[in-house]
Amino acid sequence: MLKLSGIYKTFNKSTVDEKVLFSGFDLSINKGEFVAVVGSNGSGKTTILNIISGDIAPDSGKIELNGEDITDKKNFVRAANIARVFQDPAAGTSPSMTIFENLSIADNKGGRFDLRRGLNYKRKDHYRELLSVLGMGLEDRLGTRAGALSGGQRQALALIMATMAKPSLLLLDEHTAALDPKSADIVMNLTDKLIHENSLTAIMVTHNLRYAVEYGTRSIMMHEGSIVLDVSGEKRNSLTIDDYLAKFNRISIECGN
Amino acid sequence: MVGIIAGIIQDGLIYGIMALGVYISLKILDFPDLSVDGSFPLGMAVTTYCILHGIQPYLCLIIAFAAGAAAGAVTGLLHVKLKIKDLLSGIITMTALYSINYTIVGKPNEFLSVDTATVFSVIPKNTPFGLYNYRYIIISFIIAVIVKKLLDWYLKTKSGFLLRAAGDNARLVVTTGKDPGKVKILGLALGNALVALSGALNLQYTRSFNVSAGTGTLVMGLAAVIIGTSVFGKIKHLTLTSGVLLGMIIYKGCISLAMLAGLEAKDTNMIVAVLFVITLVISRAKKKGGEQLC
Ligand SMILES: Nc1ncnc2c1ncn2[C@@H]1O[C@H](COP(=O)(O)OP(=O)(O)OP(=O)(O)O)[C@@H](O)[C@H]1O
Ligand SMILES: [Mg+2]
Numbered sequence: 097m098l099k100l101s102g103i104y105k106t107f108n109k110s111t112v113d114e115k116v117l118f119s120g121f122d123l124s125i126n127k128g129e130f131v132a133v134v135g136s137n138g139s140g141k142t143t144i145l146n147i148i149s150g151d152i153a154p155d156s157g158k159i160e161l162n163g164e165d166i167t168d169k170k171n172f173v174r175a176a177n178i179a180r181v182f183q184d185p186a187a188g189t190s191p192s193m194t195i196f197e198n199l200s201i202a203d204n205k206g207g208r209f210d211l212r213r214g215l216n217y218k219r220k221d222h223y224r225e226l227l228s229v230l231g232m233g234l235e236d237r238l239g240t241r242a243g244a245l246s247g248g249q250r251q252a253l254a255l256i257m258a259t260m261a262k263p264s265l266l267l268l269d270e271h272t273a274a275l276d277p278k279s280a281d282i283v284m285n286l287t288d289k290l291i292h293e294n295s296l297t298a299i300m301v302t303h304n305l306r307y308a309v310e311y312g313t314r315s316i317m318m319h320e321g322s323i324v325l326d327v328s329g330e331k332r333n334s335l336t337i338d339d340y341l342a343k344f345n346r347i348s349i350e351c352g353n
Numbered sequence: 354m355v356g357i358i359a360g361i362i363q364d365g366l367i368y369g370i371m372a373l374g375v376y377i378s379l380k381i382l383d384f385p386d387l388s389v390d391g392s393f394p395l396g397m398a399v400t401t402y403c404i405l406h407g408i409q410p411y412l413c414l415i416i417a418f419a420a421g422a423a424a425g426a427v428t429g430l431l432h433v434k435l436k437i438k439d440l441l442s443g444i445i446t447m448t449a450l451y452s453i454n455y456t457i458v459g460k461p462n463e464f465l466s467v468d469t470a471t472v473f474s475v476i477p478k479n480t481p482f483g484l485y486n487y488r489y490i491i492i493s494f495i496i497a498v499i500v501k502k503l504l505d506w507y508l509k510t511k512s513g514f515l516l517r518a519a520g521d522n523a524r525l526v527v528t529t530g531k532d533p534g535k536v537k538i539l540g541l542a543l544g545n546a547l548v549a550l551s552g553a554l555n556l557q558y559t560r561s562f563n564v565s566a567g568t569g570t571l572v573m574g575l576a577a578v579i580i581g582t583s584v585f586g587k588i589k590h591l592t593l594t595s596g597v598l599l600g601m602i603i604y605k606g607c608i609s610l611a612m613l614a615g616l617e618a619k620d621t622n623m624i625v626a627v628l629f630v631i632t633l634v635i636s637r638a639k640k641k642g643g644e645q646l647c
Pocket of ligand 1: 107108115117135136137138139140141142143144
């Protein structure tokens with residue numbers, strides 16, 4: 097369903113800061129897969145998500161989604177099929193707008209933003225239901241500004257907003273990294289639940305190896321712009337956190353760090 | 354005394370519409386839009402031209418509104434499509450508008466004779482209760498309230514939601530599959546449309562056009578927006594848009610007081626600058642206090 101082929105990306109070309117990140121990067125993801133991506137800092141995880149979402153253009157290469165070539169499509173056009181949750185809980189919501197207003201915007205994705213009333217009263221009960229699942233009491237606070245919520249609450253809201261329109265692909269970039277361990281677990285559970293319930297295809301970047309082991313159907317490890325490990329099924333199930341750590345260390349030594 | 358107060362409220366209401374325009378670009382879109390220094394006199398110039406060509410005064414307001422929208426759209430296009438910085442885009446439009454305004458009227462100064470019909474003429478001399486004497490303030494009040502109500506309504510529509518999200522978090526607009534650049538252009542068009550409308554109303558009130566009348570418009574609007582949102586922002590059941598209108602009335606009151614205290618017209622820009630710094634400092638101090646509370 098998602099196919100990246102021959103992706104090349106160099107930052108700051110022909111300057112002293114030149115950084116060759118991807119040279120011929122390939123990745124194929126099937127419908128329904130939940131891919132956990134791990135890898136050291138600077139290995140290109142965020143950049144590859146940005147290339148998929150259209151926030152960064154590759155120097156060359158091809159990106160296909162559902163069989164369609166989307167390489168030249170703008171980020172907001174791709175957004176019709178691709179949803180995203182960022183590490184920064186502030187990135188997924190409009191802070192000065194209320195929970196109800198935020199949900200109404202997200203719910204109207206793909207629709208017309210015209211002069212009809214912005215708040216969607218018809219769906220209010222549905223929103224309450226979605227929020228009550230979180231167990232954060234947000235269902236009774238629809239009139240609260242999103243900016244007044246805690247990071248975990250905002251991230252949970254962002255996740256609900258991102259998955260509301262059932263995107264064909266969900267991109268998660270360390271979306272639990274800014275949260276305390278308990279909130280992180282809650283948001284991670286919610287993520288898993290939403291992905292299953294809506295049968296979404298998802299790519300989740302995480303530095304939490306436990307999440308990479310416990311969740312998802314496929315694991316990818318990246319290093320300096322290439323994939324150094326790609327496992328799924330039986331083979332993946334047999335891997336432990338220690339196996340991932342060992343692989344990490346081996347690569348680091350091989351590369352001389 | 355009553356006359357002075359009426360004059361302050363009158364001015365505050367007319368310029369308050371301008372401040373609502375600045376509120377859209379500055380507060381909602383977070384865009385310091387200097388093109389308003391050109392779109393305010395644009396509204397005046399267009400109205401001067403239209404009235405002198407016998408066009409109905411209320412229709413003149415709508416034409417000025419449209420002209421302002423076009424000017425705002427140009428600023429937006431410069432910024433979004435040509436990637437020129439926000440301040441600079443506004444300065445470019447403002448500079449171009451000086452020539453355009455001059456060309457529209459054909460000279461730097463123009464006056465409408467006292468017997469020219471304006472939007473205020475709908476209250477004729479023989480209206481009972483002496484309403485005629487209050488025609489300026491009544492009509493300005495009605496127009497300002499209509500504009501405010503329409504703006505309140507718009508900000509609650511789906512399109513208005515997108516505008517608010519664009520200033521708050523452009524990412525969210527992208528996420529909903531919309532082009533944040535387009536939303537920005539729309540917002541700047543709307544902001545400048547209100548500013549030009551304010552200029553049009555001001556022209557019909559003062560009956561005099563001056564090509565340099567726009568100097569300081571943004572700073573004046575900014576001051577009113579800051580007074581409005583920081584002083585009245587916390588009051589329940591008072592919308593921010595009402596706060597902005599009241600902010601402009603207070604601002605005009607301060608200027609009048611300064612004049613009464615012996616300052617001359619040539620000093621007003623200095624007062625504006627000083628007042629602006631004071632309001633900025635106050636609003637910053639307030640923000641800090643708020644952050645410490647958290
Ligand atoms: N806009 C940019 N300009 C220059 N270099 C960049 C830019 N974006 C990314 N890079 C470089 O590309 C490399 C990959 O960055 P990226 O953010 O994709 O890493 P990452 O795997 O997400 O790391 P982390 O785990 O720290 O989030 C880094 O070396 C980074 O310095
Ligand atoms: Mg990253």
